[in-house]
Amino acid sequence: LSYDDAVKQDKRLISIMKQHGLKGTFNVNAGLLSGNGNHMTLDEAYALYTGSGMEVAAHGYKHLHLANVDSAIATYDVINDRVELEKLFDTVVKRMAYAYGNYSDSVVDILTMCGIEYARTVTSTEKFDIPNDWLRMPATCHHNNPRLMELAERFVEGKGQSTHGIDT
Numbered sequence: 001l002s003y004d005d006a007v008k009q010d011k012r013l014i015s016i017m018k019q020h021g022l023k024g025t026f027n028v029n030a031g032l033l034s035g036n037g038n039h040m041t042l043d044e045a046y047a048l049y050t051g052s053g054m055e056v057a058a059h060g061y062k063h064l065h066l067a068n069v070d071s072a073i074a075t076y077d078v079i080n081d082r083v084e085l086e087k088l089f090d091t092v093v094k095r096m097a098y099a100y101g102n103y104s105d106s107v108v109d110i111l112t113m114c115g116i117e118y119a120r121t122v123t124s125t126e127k128f129d130i131p132n133d134w135l136r137m138p139a140t141c142h143h144n145n146p147r148l149m150e151l152a153e154r155f156v157e158g159k160g161q162s163t164h165g166i167d168t
Contacts (some may be wrong), residue, residue: 002120002139004059004097005029006045007038014052027059027097027120030084046088057095058082058116067104074107078114095119108135128155 001017001024003010010026017024026049035041040048049056060066061081066074078096085093094117098107101122111119118134124141131137141151 001025002027002097004099005038005063006033006040008040008044009038010040011044011048014048014054018053023053023055025055025057025095025097027057028081028085029059029061029063029099030081030088031061032063042088050089055095056085056089056091056093057097058085058093059097060099063099065100065102066098066107066110067102071106071110075110075114078110078116082114082116098122103136111135126151 001022003013003024004027006026006028014024028045028049029039032039033042033045035044058078058081061077061084064074064077066077069077081096082093085091094115096111096116096118097120103119103121108119112135116135118131118137120137120139122142123138124145125138126141126145126147128140140155141148145151
């Protein structure tokens with residue numbers, strides 16, 4: 001499970017996930033931890049994610065469309081988010097979700113230079129395959145997918161895993 005933006009609903013979501021023994025990745029924009037709108041403050045994010053058993057990953061310091069900005073700005077947005085999250089949560093951050101799902105080959109190169117090992121896109125496959133390209137990792141589905149429960153049941157039952165490209 002992967003959720004973005006460090007929003008206040010994450011508190012309830014993490015509580016539900018813990019009740020059911022689920023783990024997840026929360027993609028955080030360190031530059032938006034201001035408490036404005038639905039975003040958490042820095043203190044709220046620290047209190048929620050620290051010790052939660054959930055992974056914290058980068059999502060871009062200011063949630064930019066990385067493929068649409070100058071490469072220097074994109075690099076700064078990625079590395080600054082990583083550095084700030086590592087300081088805040090006292091952990092190594094090597095994972096990311098692209099803000100708006102927006103990326104390009106040059107953005108993938110930037111992530112590699114910034115030490116990011118995998119990055120999630122917004123592409124939904126409805127499959128459980130191991131990614132071919134960890135820096136262009138698709139999602140299985142999104143929370144509003146009408147087949148969400150069917151896919152969840154297939155996953156729990158161990159059905160749907162691909163073997164050599166053949167859906168089982």
